[in-house]
Amino acid sequence: MKYLIIGNSASGIGAAEAIREVDEKSEIVMITDEMKTIYSRPLLSYLFDGTILKKDLYYRPDEFYEKKKVDIIYNKKVNKIFPEDSFVLVESGEKIFYNKLLIAAGAIPKIPNIPGIDKEGVFSFRNLNDLERILSKIKTAEKAFVLGGGNIGLQAACGLKSYGIDTTVVVSSSYLLSQLADETAGEIYKDLFEKNGISIKTNSNVTEISGDKRVEKVKFKDGTTEDCQILIIGKGVNPNIEFLKSTNIKCRQGIEVDEYMRTNINDIYAAGDITETVDIVTGKKTINAVWPCAYEQGRIAGFNMTGLMKKYQGSIRMNAAEFFGLPFISIGIVKIKEEDYEIISNLDKEKNIYKKLVTKNNIIIGLLFVKDIDKAGLYHNLIKKKIDISPVKSILLKDNFNTGVLISLIKKDKDLLTEDVLSDII
Amino acid sequence: MSMKKIYLNLHKCLGCKSCEIACGVEHSSSKELFSAINEFPLPIKRVSVFSTVSHCIPVRCLHCEDALCLFACKSGAISKDESTGRIIIDSEKCIGCWTCIMVCPIGTIYIDETGKTAVKCDLCAEKEIPVCVLSCPTSALFYK
Structure with a gap:
């Protein structure tokens, strides 16, 4: 038996750990486009604002892959899956065969279509690479804007502020955390952020980003412009399904799976932020792109890949966070x-x-x-x-x-x- | 694998809360009752006695076989000791994201004295028998 796992974040790790609880011998190959060992993406904001050190990002011990006998392939993207012949094609041209495949390729940041969005100094904030790029520009910035008042946007704002940068969060809705909270809670956090020196601009949006090579100014919905050297995009994520387009793997917004985390194609499973699961509360299929769901889905997929038949009870949207x-x-x-x-x-x-x-x-x-x-x-x-x-x-x-x-x-x-x-x- | 757990004989629990006091003292810095109650901040007990319609039940972390807190932990602070089955929180690694509190179905994970990390029953790591069991005057709690 050979297991192949695409992705080495929560659901990929959950699957590998589950497989090893049942099957100590079979080969597990894990492939990721990340360059570093297992690290926790949700912890990046804590690194950004100085709460933790870089070494604290690693949520599994250094010897994880060795101990779990996982062959890890870093820094490589999977270009295409060939289910008929049970292999994936890696961007470098090599084929990796599998008996059971887990797609745990996660999500990618939504990038709004704003003129000038490709300028230097405009960043998403999803992975370690993003953070390192932000930090490389931080010394040359005085004024920063964050697009989006959700968890990621607010965390990014706290990070920027910790470097003494004048920071404003630009929110299209009328209050903060509009996807997770209501107006009352949103107002509590707005007051809190403002008290801590971070400005909040509600009912607004950036409509244009200008500058020579690097961002110099941003223009808002109301026509005003302001100086800006760093712009961080925190407008949520989309499932990373682009590379599946040429296959018959059934996707709507994300990959559709049954209650055993199986896709419509034999021997192919999916878990985590790329996956649509039944929401326990609404009863509808949706993507609940949160860490606890991702890990649990990966774990269940992993068990089922070994031949067990564990049912996934469904996902729930859930968020826990702390600001100031x-x-x-x-x-x-x-x-x-x-x-x-x-x-x-x-x-x-x-x-x-x-x-x-x-x-x-x-x-x-x-x-x-x-x-x-x-x-x-x-x-x-x-x-x-x-x-x-x-x-x-x-x-x-x-x-x-x-x-x-x-x-x-x-x-x-x-x-x-x-x-x-x-x-x-x- | 020697997976010792704390069990409860429901008929024997009188709701005296001796276990709560013992737990608080054990997790204080002084480990002495009269000093512990004067500590600031106060030590956090990890067991609570609750009343149901008909009984008193001391509730603490069950060190679940499938521990949701372990699966949900984003920082790797929560781990399972494979030899004892204990679910442990490493306060050095805990970043206080409260995801474990969000998922614990019986509410037995608490915010620590400093407000920075999550704490819960550690089965009295340094002791052979947890102090809640030792302190129970009716032997309602037992460890096996």
Whole structure:
């Protein structure tokens, strides 16, 4: 048996680890266009703002590939897959054969179509290479703009600010974190960023980037222009499916898989940010490009590639982050307009504590917590299990909602009389 | 593999919270009750006794076989000791992204005293038997 894994981030690593739990002997080949060993992309922002050192990026030990007996091929792109003959063609021209293939090629940054976007000094912020390029220009910059007020954009802004650069985040919506949060939370973070010296420009967009070779000025929707030496694009990601176009692997937005992470082509699996999976909350196929889902999908694909039949329960959009000491967690659907949804929330503006649950037919479908995040996992559990919360609705966001209440909700009283009460409610 | 775990005899738990106190003291810097309660910031206990409709249940990390926190950790701070099955958080490597808190289904991962890293039950790494078990006056908790 020969396993081939395209990609060495969360889902690729998850797959390799799972395969080795079951199959110690077979050959595993992993190919990546990255130049470095396993590092954590989500940690790049912590390196950027100086919270961690470069050595801390590596989330698996140096000897990982050796220990797991994985042949790693760096710095090479896969150009094409030939499913009929079970091989992939690498850009250098060589063929790599496989018995089971995992496509875990991740996502690539969305680059908006703005005149001048290809100028020097305009960067995306996805991988280590991006960060190194940003850092190489940082000493010659005084004014920077970040396009996009999501997690990546805000993290990039914090990084720029840590170098003393005058930084403005340009957001097309009316508030920050509009994909993960609501207006209330967005406003809390806007105030926080502004207090920490980062300007926020909402309802705006960059319409033109000008400069000789390097970016010198950016022009906004309202016609005004400002000086700019660094522009970072944080407008989200697209699945990296371009190289699959010539195959019959079924893609919509991302690669379509069944509940065993199999594509429509025999022996080819997909996992991670390139993959569409069923969202537990909406029941619809979507890409939930977040780390925990990517790892879990990779792990399940890995097991199934060895011949096991593990079902993937589905993905949930979930984000946890912290800015300037203020953490938040956002899961599922947090903004909703329709009437059959109910919102339970409380806000302490003084303390920046905000808690919001979205429910439908007494089942929680979304959570947004700012600052007070420690019980988020309990609600996450209720969301995943679709538990009827009506018996505890009145205390759902109160201090006395705790693991004991959760146990009572999930388990019937008589079931409690077993030794292993807790492992059953997970 | 000797995978020792903490078990609970539900009929015996009176909800006295001795385990909570012992856990807090064990994870303090002084490891002495009267000094620990004066520490600033206060040490964080990693077990909590909750009431269900009919019982009291001390809840701490279960060191799950398929640990969601382990799979979700972005920094490699959470690892599994293959020989004991313990799920451990390395506070040196933890960056405080709170992803583990987001995914723990029973809420047994906490923010540490400094607000910087995640902490949870370590089965009292330095002790042969976890202190919650040792401190339980009714032997409701046992370790095997």
